[in-house]
Amino acid sequence: MNSHYNCFRPFSHFIMETLTLAPFPSRGISSRYSLFRRPSSRRNFWRAQTTVSELANLEAQSGPKPIPLEISSVEEALMGFISGRRKATEVAQAVWKNVVHRGDTVIDATCGNGHDTLALVKMVADKLGKGCVYGLDIQQSAIDNTSSLLEMSTEEHERKSVQLFNVCHSKMDEIIPKENPVRLVAFNLGYLPGGDKTLITVPHTTEMALRAASKLLDSKGLISIIVYVGHPGGRDELEIVEAFTSSLPAETWVGCKFQMLNRPVAPILVLLFKK
Numbered sequence: 674m675n676s677h678y679n680c681f682r683p684f685s686h687f688i689m690e691t692l693t694l695a696p697f698p699s700r701g702i703s704s705r706y707s708l709f710r711r712p713s714s715r716r717n718f719w720r721a722q723t724t725v726s727e728l729a730n731l732e733a734q735s736g737p738k739p740i741p742l743e744i745s746s747v748e749e750a751l752m753g754f755i756s757g758r759r760k761a762t763e764v765a766q767a768v769w770k771n772v773v774h775r776g777d778t779v780i781d782a783t784c785g786n787g788h789d790t791l792a793l794v795k796m797v798a799d800k801l802g803k804g805c806v807y808g809l810d811i812q813q814s815a816i817d818n819t820s821s822l823l824e825m826s827t828e829e830h831e832r833k834s835v836q837l838f839n840v841c842h843s844k845m846d847e848i849i850p851k852e853n854p855v856r857l858v859a860f861n862l863g864y865l866p867g868g869d870k871t872l873i874t875v876p877h878t879t880e881m882a883l884r885a886a887s888k889l890l891d892s893k894g895l896i897s898i899i900v901y902v903g904h905p906g907g908r909d910e911l912e913i914v915e916a917f918t919s920s921l922p923a924e925t926w927v928g929c930k931f932q933m934l935n936r937p938v939a940p941i942l943v944l945l946f947k948k
């Protein structure tokens with residue numbers, strides 16, 4: 674089953690899976706992430722062929738407005754990014770969905786307002802109590818914001834999968850049990866939106882955290898980093914992220930970058946995949 678989610682599965686599988694995502698407008702927030710099951714019958718096959726925009730059109734004609742998809746397929750997110758309709762954060766979350774399995778252990782290294790933590794909870798939590806999200810932030814207000822968002826947007830079994838820590842992410846190896854192989858470590862660098870803009874991630878601790886993350890990460894896992902270069906210190910942080918990425922051996926790591934070349938301060942997505 675898990676092999677279906679392997680990044681190197683056949684392209685035809687990938688297309689089939691990415692087309693199975695569809696909104697579930699009649700339910701609450703948590704169901705926005707619902708995935709229709711993989712198409713098994715001919716009818717479901719054609720259901721899966723319905724594109725997201727077709728669904729939106731159908732909804733618009735026949736009733737209430739569709740709830741926008743929180744996490745799109747990689748294909749849709751990437752095309753959206755290329756055509757200026759999707760943000761780097763959306764591409765990142767769409768990629769996570771192809772790497773992370775239900776029951777996995779993942780880390781949100783910068784919880785902030787909790788949007789990434791919430792997305793990760795929806796990917797890993799299961800009713801058997803497997804799946805674990807560790808959320809870290811250096812500001813207590815960010816931990817509080819994340820906690821409130823989870824309270825509003827998750828079911829009880831999902832909330833149980835989350836542990837939040839008011840701690841610097843450079844100390845993640847002191848928190849995560851060594852026996853838990855980690856599938857994903859997500860960094861969304863910079864400052865807390867709506868918070869104190871002087872409290873930002875800084876190159877030194879970011880580098881320490883990346884080093885710790887690279888050791889905790891399991892094979893076929895991903896480190897995802899969004900870097901903001903529009904604020905003071907942002908470029909220095911990008912330099913550190915790039916230097917760290919370049920230092921990783923190509924035999925065991927793939928390091929790549931998504932960057933808008935004609936929008937110099939647009940956020941940059943760096944993905945480090947452990948083979």
Ligand SMILES: C[S@@+](CC[C@H](N)C(=O)[O-])C[C@H]1O[C@@H](n2cnc3c(N)ncnc32)[C@H](O)[C@@H]1O
Pocket residue numbers: 782783784785786787788789790809810811812815840841842843861862863864865866872873874875878
């Ligand atoms: C851009 S925000 C993260 C946004 C968040 N991922 C979300 O979905 O809302 C960056 C966060 O990093 C946190 N941060 C800054 N330095 C940190 C550090 N050394 N360790 C952990 N978190 C840190 C900030 O407090 C801020 O909340």
